[in-house]
Amino acid sequence: MVRIADVAKLANVSTATVSRVISNAGTVKKETAEKVLEAIKKLNYQPNMLARQLRRSETKTILVVVPDITNTFFSVVLRGIESVAIENGYQVLLGDARNDVESETSFLTILGQKKADGLILLTARTDQKILEDLSQDFPVVLACEYYEGSKLPTVSIDNVSSARKATEYLISLNHKRIGHISGPLNIVVGRDRYRGFHQAMAQHGLSVDPSLIQEGEFSFESGFNLMMKFLSLENPPTALFAGNDEMAMGAIKAAKSKGLRVPEDLSVVGFDDIQFASIFEPALTTVAQPTFDMGQKAMRLLLNLIKDEELEKDQFILPDKLIVRESCKELTIEE
Amino acid sequence: MVRIADVAKLANVSTATVSRVISNAGTVKKETAEKVLEAIKKLNYQPNMLARQLRRSETKTILVVVPDITNTFFSVVLRGIESVAIENGYQVLLGDARNDVESETSFLTILGQKKADGLILLTARTDQKILEDLSQDFPVVLACEYYEGSKLPTVSIDNVSSARKATEYLISLNHKRIGHISGPLNIVVGRDRYRGFHQAMAQHGLSVDPSLIQEGEFSFESGFNLMMKFLSLENPPTALFAGNDEMAMGAIKAAKSKGLRVPEDLSVVGFDDIQFASIFEPALTTVAQPTFDMGQKAMRLLLNLIKDEELEKDQFILPDKLIVRESCKELTIEE
DNA sequence: ACATTTATTGTAATCGATTACATTGAGAAT
DNA sequence: ATTCTCAATGTAATCGATTACAATAAATGT
Numbered sequence: 001m002v003r004i005a006d007v008a009k010l011a012n013v014s015t016a017t018v019s020r021v022i023s024n025a026g027t028v029k030k031e032t033a034e035k036v037l038e039a040i041k042k043l044n045y046q047p048n049m050l051a052r053q054l055r056r057s058e059t060k061t062i063l064v065v066v067p068d069i070t071n072t073f074f075s076v077v078l079r080g081i082e083s084v085a086i087e088n089g090y091q092v093l094l095g096d097a098r099n100d101v102e103s104e105t106s107f108l109t110i111l112g113q114k115k116a117d118g119l120i121l122l123t124a125r126t127d128q129k130i131l132e133d134l135s136q137d138f139p140v141v142l143a144c145e146y147y148e149g150s151k152l153p154t155v156s157i158d159n160v161s162s163a164r165k166a167t168e169y170l171i172s173l174n175h176k177r178i179g180h181i182s183g184p185l186n187i188v189v190g191r192d193r194y195r196g197f198h199q200a201m202a203q204h205g206l207s208v209d210p211s212l213i214q215e216g217e218f219s220f221e222s223g224f225n226l227m228m229k230f231l232s233l234e235n236p237p238t239a240l241f242a243g244n245d246e247m248a249m250g251a252i253k254a255a256k257s258k259g260l261r262v263p264e265d266l267s268v269v270g271f272d273d274i275q276f277a278s279i280f281e282p283a284l285t286t287v288a289q290p291t292f293d294m295g296q297k298a299m300r301l302l303l304n305l306i307k308d309e310e311l312e313k314d315q316f317i318l319p320d321k322l323i324v325r326e327s328c329k330e331l332t333i334e335e
Numbered sequence: 336m337v338r339i340a341d342v343a344k345l346a347n348v349s350t351a352t353v354s355r356v357i358s359n360a361g362t363v364k365k366e367t368a369e370k371v372l373e374a375i376k377k378l379n380y381q382p383n384m385l386a387r388q389l390r391r392s393e394t395k396t397i398l399v400v401v402p403d404i405t406n407t408f409f410s411v412v413l414r415g416i417e418s419v420a421i422e423n424g425y426q427v428l429l430g431d432a433r434n435d436v437e438s439e440t441s442f443l444t445i446l447g448q449k450k451a452d453g454l455i456l457l458t459a460r461t462d463q464k465i466l467e468d469l470s471q472d473f474p475v476v477l478a479c480e481y482y483e484g485s486k487l488p489t490v491s492i493d494n495v496s497s498a499r500k501a502t503e504y505l506i507s508l509n510h511k512r513i514g515h516i517s518g519p520l521n522i523v524v525g526r527d528r529y530r531g532f533h534q535a536m537a538q539h540g541l542s543v544d545p546s547l548i549q550e551g552e553f554s555f556e557s558g559f560n561l562m563m564k565f566l567s568l569e570n571p572p573t574a575l576f577a578g579n580d581e582m583a584m585g586a587i588k589a590a591k592s593k594g595l596r597v598p599e600d601l602s603v604v605g606f607d608d609i610q611f612a613s614i615f616e617p618a619l620t621t622v623a624q625p626t627f628d629m630g631q632k633a634m635r636l637l638l639n640l641i642k643d644e645e646l647e648k649d650q651f652i653l654p655d656k657l658i659v660r661e662s663c664k665e666l667t668i669e670e
Numbered sequence: 671a672c673a674t675t676t677a678t679t680g681t682a683a684t685c686g687a688t689t690a691c692a693t694t695g696a697g698a699a700t
Numbered sequence: 701a702t703t704c705t706c707a708a709t710g711t712a713a714t715c716g717a718t719t720a721c722a723a724t725a726a727a728t729g730t
Contacts, residue, residue: 046447051716094429113384386686
């Protein structure tokens with residue numbers, strides 16, 4: 001392995017000088033620098049990052065913990081993160097929690113071990129206190145998910161208002177019996193969308209039939225199964241707000257399997273606007289999150305934190321958008 | 336920051352002893368070890384990995400370069416990799432090439448910089464020579480994609496024979512005018528599936544009409560557009576073998592848009608069996624790759640390489656499987 | 671002509687662990 | 701009683717860079 005000392009010897013200078021050339025200190029005479037550069041080239045020298053990192057005590061690496069890397073929603077956020085990381089000379093260490101809280105938490109030790117300079121969490125299922133303590137000592141940013149009433153720097157959308165918006169769209173289409181298949185209620189975004197749904201209903205003077213509310217787990221299957229439940233009701237819903245796109249698709253599949261047509265017999269709106277939402281038939285009306293932007297923003301915030309810069313604020317709410325496609329239709333009164 | 340010296344002082348031993356306790360050397364008296372452990376606990380000490388890594392010159396980190404993290408196919412492979420990495424005390428540094436060869440290549444410097452102990456490439460678009468040189472100096476494993484006639488350790492399926500199998504399935508359904516939308520031919524898997532298609536046709540004495548062969552780019556859109564071309568032909572194909580599932584779905588969408596029914600008027604088989612393949616309508620008949628297993632196997636190989644163990648062989652071909660669903664139908668003669 | 675900057679380079683400490691080698695003392699062997 | 705062995709621990713070198721401080725020479729000011 002070529003060391004800086006080898007370069008120094010070949011160029012007939014001290015290691016300090018070589019180091020100065022590498023770091024572009026600008027205090028090295030031109031000719032000397034050229035000699036050094038030449039030696040570096042000749043020896044094909046690459047600095048050992050471990051040594052540099054130890055000395056500088058920074059790794060130029062950040063840790064990203066994802067609840068489920070297999071979910072395109074998160075991988076797009078991740079891409080946003082990595083794009084600005086790379087731009088700024090940082091690399092991304094990946095922690096795939098596989099939807100398991102314990103494994104999520106176990107990744108956090110990496111920070112104390114100095115293997116990363118900061119952390120972006122795309123999930124907020126770890127005990128809140130643990131994380132808040134951690135963020136005393138290390139730069140931490142949350143994205144997508146968050147803790148209620150926490151000061152932790154966060155980038156997300158306003159799930160409550162988005163859910164309200166989605167529900168109101170259904171209401172504007174004259175629907176009154178609207179069902180909701182929520183995400184897990186122990187996850188904030190599941191809870192917030194659930195709230196938004198209820199708010200919208202209340203604001204429009206619509207009562208919600210408890211049998212039209214079910215808690216899913218963000219999966220296609222759960223959407224399918226819970227919709228089946230709805231369909232076996234005496235008086236099934238005419239519209240459905242699903243906590244995410246997968247469940248929306250599952251629900252639509254269930255409706256179709258029972259011979260219903262979507263949107264003619266059932267209107268459905270989803271959440272997230274995953275890639276497949278537009279390909280699915282009917283193309284899904286859904287709430288689009290600015291996934292890539294959220295990732296970028298989160299990384300920028302983390303960079304600020306790492307450089308010890310003041311944040312203009314802690315909570316960043318990015319704009320979402322209701323994407324109207326083909327899965328909803330106005331309810332025509334027929335009695 | 337708590338250092339090993341602090342622990343040593345508190346426990347009234349030398350740093351060497353503390354280090355021995357940490358690494359479980361077994362040469363430390365029980366009572367001493369207990370004192371040390373207590374001190375570690377009291378100070379909440381965590382070893383600085385940078386220092387350890389520098390001294391041991393190993394990072395317990397591996398680099399995974401993915402062509403497109405946004406593609407579920409690859410993220411499942413990644414999950415396989417990470418699962419055995421974690422099991423073995425390794426972490427995963429992620430390189431998302433965003434389908435760009437240059438950025439793919441640029442990640443490779445990380446190895447020379449000693450930021451990772453080894454490399455798994457889920458893409459093989461970098462210049463072959465560069466990679467083969469690299470693998471002289473560092474542990475490198477390819478997964479999913481590969482170089483033709485290279486000795487680089489590889490985990491993949493046999494794309495040629497799988498494509499043959501897929502095509503033969505169509506042939507067994509009496510189809511004769513079979514089209515093929517291939518992946519990019521500068522990517523091995525695109526090329527190999529293209530070959531497999533031709534082999535199957537030739538073996539069954541079927542000539543392939545050049546106008547029924549188009550090169551796509553593995554995207555939904557390209558599948559759609561190229562199918563549109565086929566459909567404007569005087570004599571369109573009755574069946575299609577698409578180089579991957581996205582293109583297959585695009586093609587089906589195109590056919591539907593022209594009023595054709597799938598599979599009644601057009602049979603389609605895809606490749607990869609991505610999550611959405613079974614949800615899509617009609618559910619896609621496709622070739623399933625053992626994605627998760629491939630990731631695991633690749634990581635195990637890399638571990639062998641890192642430990643300087645002999646590999647039993649270099650090329651590992653894992654079994655794939657034709658998943659028959661609803662997108663194909665027997666051709667009934669009608670003239 | 672001498673003092674004072676300034677530019678350039680070198681020497682050696684440092685980051686925080688691991689580990690080769692040295693040391694100590696107790697018990698075993700002769 | 702003396703030597704030898706071995707277990708347990710300590711001392712200090714080491715990994716490969718960066719950088720504080722020192723040193724030197726050249727340039728500038730008066």
